[in-house]
Amino acid sequence: xxxxxxEAVAKxxxxxxxxxxxxxxxxxxxxxxxxxxxxxxxxxxxxxxxxSTALRMIAGLESISTGTLMIGDRDVTxxxxxxRDIAMVFQSYALYPHKTxxxxxxxxxxxxxxxKPEMEMAVRAAAEQVELGALLDRLPGQLSGGQRQxxxxxxxxxxxxxxxxxxxxxxxxxxxxxxxxxxxxKHMQSTLxxxxxxVTHDQIEAMTLAHRVAIMKDGELEQLGTPKEVYxxxxxxxxxxxxxxxxxxxIEGSIKDEVFTGPGITLEAAGQGxxxxxxxxxxxxxxxxxAAGEGQLDAMVYTLEMTGDxxxxxxxxxxxxxxxxxxxxxxxxxxxxxxxxxAPMSACFxxxxxxxxxxxxxxxx
Amino acid sequence: xxxxxxxxxxxxEMAPASKALLYTAxxxxxxxxxxxxxxxxxxxxxTPAAVNEGPFFIPWVDFQPSLHAWRELFVLDFEDTMRAYVxxxxxxxxxxxxxxxVGSMAAYSLSRIEFAPNLITILYFVALLIGSSVxxxxxxxxxxxTLAVAVALFFLLARAVGRLYTVRLGxxxxxxxxxxxxxxxxxxxxxxxxxxxxxxxxxDTHIALILTYAVVNMPIVVWxxxxxxxxxxxxxxxxxxxxxxxxxxxxxEIVLPLSRAGLSATTLLxxxxxxxxxxxxxxxSTSRAQTLPILVAAMNAGERGxxxxxxxxxIIIMIIPVVVLAVVxxxxxxxxxxxxxxxx
Numbered sequence: 001x002x003x004x005x006x007e008a009v010a011k012x013x014x015x016x017x018x019x020x021x022x023x024x025x026x027x028x029x030x031x032x033x034x035x036x037x038x039x040x041x042x043x044x045x046x047x048x049x050x051x052s053t054a055l056r057m058i059a060g061l062e063s064i065s066t067g068t069l070m071i072g073d074r075d076v077t078x079x080x081x082x083x084r085d086i087a088m089v090f091q092s093y094a095l096y097p098h099k100t101x102x103x104x105x106x107x108x109x110x111x112x113x114x115x116k117p118e119m120e121m122a123v124r125a126a127a128e129q130v131e132l133g134a135l136l137d138r139l140p141g142q143l144s145g146g147q148r149q150x151x152x153x154x155x156x157x158x159x160x161x162x163x164x165x166x167x168x169x170x171x172x173x174x175x176x177x178x179x180x181x182x183x184x185x186k187h188m189q190s191t192l193x194x195x196x197x198x199v200t201h202d203q204i205e206a207m208t209l210a211h212r213v214a215i216m217k218d219g220e221l222e223q224l225g226t227p228k229e230v231y232x233x234x235x236x237x238x239x240x241x242x243x244x245x246x247x248x249x250x251i252e253g254s255i256k257d258e259v260f261t262g263p264g265i266t267l268e269a270a271g272q273g274x275x276x277x278x279x280x281x282x283x284x285x286x287x288x289x290x291a292a293g294e295g296q297l298d299a300m301v302y303t304l305e306m307t308g309d310x311x312x313x314x315x316x317x318x319x320x321x322x323x324x325x326x327x328x329x330x331x332x333x334x335x336x337x338x339x340x341x342x343a344p345m346s347a348c349f350x351x352x353x354x355x356x357x358x359x360x361x362x363x364x365x
Numbered sequence: 366x367x368x369x370x371x372x373x374x375x376x377x378e379m380a381p382a383s384k385a386l387l388y389t390a391x392x393x394x395x396x397x398x399x400x401x402x403x404x405x406x407x408x409x410x411x412t413p414a415a416v417n418e419g420p421f422f423i424p425w426v427d428f429q430p431s432l433h434a435w436r437e438l439f440v441l442d443f444e445d446t447m448r449a450y451v452x453x454x455x456x457x458x459x460x461x462x463x464x465x466x467v468g469s470m471a472a473y474s475l476s477r478i479e480f481a482p483n484l485i486t487i488l489y490f491v492a493l494l495i496g497s498s499v500x501x502x503x504x505x506x507x508x509x510x511t512l513a514v515a516v517a518l519f520f521l522l523a524r525a526v527g528r529l530y531t532v533r534l535g536x537x538x539x540x541x542x543x544x545x546x547x548x549x550x551x552x553x554x555x556x557x558x559x560x561x562x563x564x565x566x567x568x569d570t571h572i573a574l575i576l577t578y579a580v581v582n583m584p585i586v587v588w589x590x591x592x593x594x595x596x597x598x599x600x601x602x603x604x605x606x607x608x609x610x611x612x613x614x615x616x617x618e619i620v621l622p623l624s625r626a627g628l629s630a631t632t633l634l635x636x637x638x639x640x641x642x643x644x645x646x647x648x649x650s651t652s653r654a655q656t657l658p659i660l661v662a663a664m665n666a667g668e669r670g671x672x673x674x675x676x677x678x679x680i681i682i683m684i685i686p687v688v689v690l691a692v693v694x695x696x697x698x699x700x701x702x703x704x705x706x707x708x709x
Binding site: 082086090094096097107 | 598600601603604605606607608609610611614618619622623
């Protein structure tokens with residue numbers, strides 16, 4: 001599949017009902033995941049959702065309370081970190097401050113007792129790959145944030161591990177650099193073809209980098225799918241609200257006789273069973289602002305924000321804000337009543353009590 | 366344009382008045398600190414007559430320098446002086462090495478491992494200790510038999526006793542217990558220590574002083590190094606671990622180089638404590654293991670009155686190694702070594 005990955009064979013990773021307990025606290029609940037060889041999988045979730053714990057368990061820095069972890073076809077549940085053939089990039093970079101860039105990059109090779117000439121070549125090659133060739137004699141303290149990040153990456157790729165683990169590697173960089181590094185990271189991963197698990201709380205990073213995204217909440221896997229799937233076909237209310245910026249609009253109401261009724265809105269919910277507490281969700285970009293009375297819902301314009309490439313119109317309907325994405329030259333006066341229109345097909349329904357998506361029980365979508 | 370005495374002439378400089386005040390204070394303080402050492406130095410080159418006739422401060426003008434005291438200490442009493450000198454060096458070096466080695470390992474484990482000993486088990490251990498001491502000391506029980514019984518009892522019942530009631534202690538408690546060893550004034554424990562070494566016939570030996578100094582200084586080492594190890598990010602060790610390094614290699618390649626500053630400062634401090642220690646040495650040594658502070662003090666109570674001149678010589682040779690050590694270790698005690706390890 002990957003012509004470039006001739007040196008190391010990418011290995012798949014398989015998590016089977018992995019659990020982590022800290023005393024009585026259940027940090028990770030029955031996590032099961034299969035990562036294909038060469039895949040870029042992103043673990044996404046808010047802080048405290050267990051994503052970093054899961055990564056550290058895969059790395060072997062935390063023990064696995066119950067469950068199994070396979071890398072390739074080897075059970076590594078009880079295997080020491082150094083025998084797992086993984087490299088990890090830490091959020092803090094974890095560079096050795098008393099070693100030069102070259103010594104930092106070469107450390108894994110030095111540990112592996114690689115002969116010196118070979119090691120120097122490998123270090124140089126890895127440094128070239130992340131454009132650090134000129135800085136090999138510097139100490140980490142003399143580098144900028146972006147350069148330190150590159151050193152950490154070079155140290156990870158230098159020994160061609162079969163798995164990469166990355167724990168929010170871009171979160172300490174400024175916004176512009178983060179964008180550049182993101183592109184570089186993605187390019188590097190696809191050239192090297194190394195199986196990668198990447199932890200982040202930034203949904204844009206997840207969407208842009210991942211082959212598949214695993215969204216976690218409170219130690220549980222909420223949804224696993226391609227970025228497109230999790231974005232446009234969310235399984236739960238949490239996923240729908242977490243993905244997208246601005247997030248999906250929610251209107252609470254109820255479904256009875258295939259009709260959704262909420263404050264100021266009635267909408268046909270074809271094929272849906274009755275649900276006393278339901279939530280209607282619709283993406284801001286699936287809505288348009290129309291004249292009052294012409295859309296599914298009327299509300300008062302609260303504010304208009306120009307972001308350059310688009311205009312965000314915020315409405316207040318009762319307590320909940322509703323956001324509509326409009327083209328950049330759209331104008332509307334605040335405090336005016338207007339309508340919000342969307343295609344009924346683009347709406348999704350959720351059970352408010354369970355947070356699960358409500359799928360039509362009969363008929364086609 | 367003049368800005369007056371109380372305003373700086375340039376941005377980033379001090380006002381002339383505050384500058385003058387500051388330097389006056391600094392000079393006064395320096396004189397205050399340096400003068401006694403100067404006095405010591407010239408006194409060591411005085412004859413007893415020159416000392417007794419009054420305070421003279423300027424050599425060749427007030428008095429004629431002489432090597433009288435130096436000759437007395439290094440020619441007539443050469444053996445006594447050198448014995449004390451060598452004793453001091455051997456004892457303080459060994460005690461420092463021992464307490465820094467053991468203490469920093471304890472500090473490292475306290476900073477990296479979460480301990481949770483059960484208080485009840487500890488109390489059970491202490492109870493057994495007291496019980497066997499009473500049995501041996503008062504009821505003349507056989508030493509080895511009592512020890513064997515106590516050890517067997519501990520290992521057989523420790524878990525069962527611990528399960529009776531669970532009170533877990535944390536690392537903070539252990540740390541406080543260690544530092545609390547320094548709360549007692551040494552004078553309180555010196556008699557028990559004396560009796561202990563007397564009963565094992567180690568009085569007036571190097572081993573007795575080395576062990577005592579090492580133990581007395583251990584809490585300081587643990588306390589200082591604990592803070593220092595805590596300031597080294599764990600990520601570094603975890604990263605090394607993932608890169609394939611063994612525990613020992615991680616310690617040697619990562620932890621040790623990064624804690625050099627802390628180790629140097631701690632070593633220097635403990636070394637000075639051990640070098641200057643007087644009270645314990647007074648009790649534990651009589652002649653063979655006598656250290657320099659004891660030698661100096663002895664000159665204070667000679668039959669011929671206070672021998673200021675030889676005492677000055679002894680004090681000077683006692684100060685020199687400490688100064689040398691401080692200068693050597695100073696370059697390692699620099700901050701900012703951890704810059705660039707994590708974040709920016």
